[in-house]
Amino acid sequence: MGLLLPAQARNKTRHVILVTTDGLRQEEVFQGAEEILISKQYGNVGKTNELKAEFWRPDPRQSREVLFPFLWGTVARQGQLLGNRALGSEVRVTNGRNFSYPGYNEFLTGIADPKIDSNDKVLNANTNVFEWLNTRRGYRGKVAAVVNWDVLPWVLNGPRAGFPIWSGFDVPPGTRRLPVPGALDDMVEHSKTLWSGVLLDTFVRYAAFHAMDTLHPRALYVSYGETDDWAHEGSYERYLRSARGFDRFLADLWKRVQSTPQYRDKTSLVITADHGRGPAPVAWKNHGREITDSAYLWMAVIGPDTPALGERKGVPLVRQAQVAATVAALLGEDFNAASPQAAPPVAEVLAR
Helix, strand or coil: CCCCCHHHHHCCCCEEEEEEECCCCHHHHHHCCCHHHCCHHHHCCCCHHHHHHHHCCCCHHHHHHHHCHHHHHHHHHHCEEECCHHHCCCEECCCCCCCHHHHHHHHHHCCCCCCCCCCCCCCCCCCCHHHHHCCCCCCCCCEEEECCECCHHHHCCHHHHCCCEECCCCCCCCCCECCCCHHHHHHHHCCCCCCCCECCHHHHHHHHHHHHHHHCCCEEEEEECHHHHHHHCCCHHHHHHHHHHHHHHHHHHHHHHHCCCCCCCCEEEEEECCCCCCCCCCHHHCCCCCCHHHHEECEEEECCCCCCCEECCCCCCEECCHHHHHHHHHCCCCHHHHCCCCCCCCHHHCCC
């Protein structure tokens, strides 16, 4: 890798993994399952008693621990969670759109770009932090992305970014494809039966672990997405199960990190979403400019350079755009030097 730069030498993090899940509300993250949505009327739930027994507890702290055992059993003890508005911690979308492409662009590039106003497959003009890292000494050829939504290779501008991407769908011409076993591609091709442009998260899980085992990336982006799609369909049971599945992936990812000498105690995870959703009992299914609450987010970080302060209280506002520079800063890299218009890193999650 060569000699470490002074900023890098101050950090213990040598690998960073950004993991997102589309449209997972901060309500479930901080309060657990909502009782009113475990119903036929508002959540399209069949066996309400069984689902309530599995996911809901009278104490919201217990409910959230049941739903997200890794976030609350590990990150809350060894890292940080931000976004609980009841405790004076706020994480917000600042692009004003509150839907996917503008959100992914904001946290990947650090810029809330007003020109991005649709989910159309248009190559992103803004430079994302992974693209920039791929130009840096010690990272070139050690950057990858595994994504579930067919638009994300355009958000990442695959042809210009130059690092390998796997999505299970067609990618922009000139994009480097991340190689995966043929069996995975075959299963994906014959499993596109639910949504036209979104994969089941289980395939993303497999591709992400394959990328870690074969490429040993220093910077990896992984996106999950079932939480958004099941919510749009109004299926609260599937939404909850996909949220728990996301937490299980995070737990397995962290276990893999900590059991691999190359990654152990040298890896930071940054975890967030592209937008929030509306409140119960009806607007939870949707998001967008007209739904104010869908601008509220959450963020979690765990790693050797993040103080173990758990659920944060009374901290300054965190903007979604700050994620990109935070990913770089954990590695000791200064994304703002290359992209001055990008938002600064989140100081709260960086060792002082």
